[in-house]
Amino acid sequence: MDELINNLIKKHKTNCPFELASALGIHIRFMNLGTGTKGLYYRKLRRRFIVIHNELPVEWQRFVCAHELGHDRLHKGINRFFLEESSYFSPGKLERQANVFAVKLLSIGSNPEQEESCKSYYLRIGIPPEVQFLLEE
Template sequence: MDDLVQSIISRLIKKHHTNCPFALASLLGIHIRYADLGKATKGLYFRKLRRRFIVIHSQLPAEWQRFICAHELGHDRLHKGISRFFMEEHSYFAPGKLERQANRFAVALLTSDLTMLPDESISEFYLRAGIPQEILGGD
């Protein structure tokens, strides 16, 4: 799976010259919307009438919105035809295999232009990449 994720991300970046999830979604024709999704839902991805949408919880901090956009972009690239909610249940990432895959995609995309520094912890690396620290426990 990790090789597949890296291959997809490499092709996206090579073609579109960016790893910004918002820019990539736009370039891929995915519509981004913001809405108050309540306490349990950070974002969602769905298709309707051949149009693709990412909806991001409007009350999230910027780093979370960026991560959620990358996560939902992962669903678009990895799970064609499946609409999935990014749910927060008892822990941040309890929902299963598809959610873990989308998380890995998001982390790989958001860190694709960075290299870990010598003696840098994974927590420091994620902080430098703008990835929410809560992701550490669920990936």
């Protein structure tokens, strides 16, 4: 996964998930997905789409885009939903992989400062604090 992320960033000279999705030909749409879904990734007629709930805060939109980009890169051909907190307690293997991909992508080029907590580090680099416990499982 690290090599995949490094190659993406090296080739496209950015770790911004929105810029990477655009460079990869993935269409991004924002729409109201209701209360249970933050985002989704799907393919239709050889076109790829990331749909992000339009009422999410900016840091969550960024994380969801990176998460769904992880599905595109890691789980080719599989449509997966990134569900609300109720599903966080037992995310499947593919969801955990997409979460790790998102955090690694968004944290490239930054490191925790000396004695900085994980929570403070995530907040500083714009990763939602709710994501921290997902990575500790």
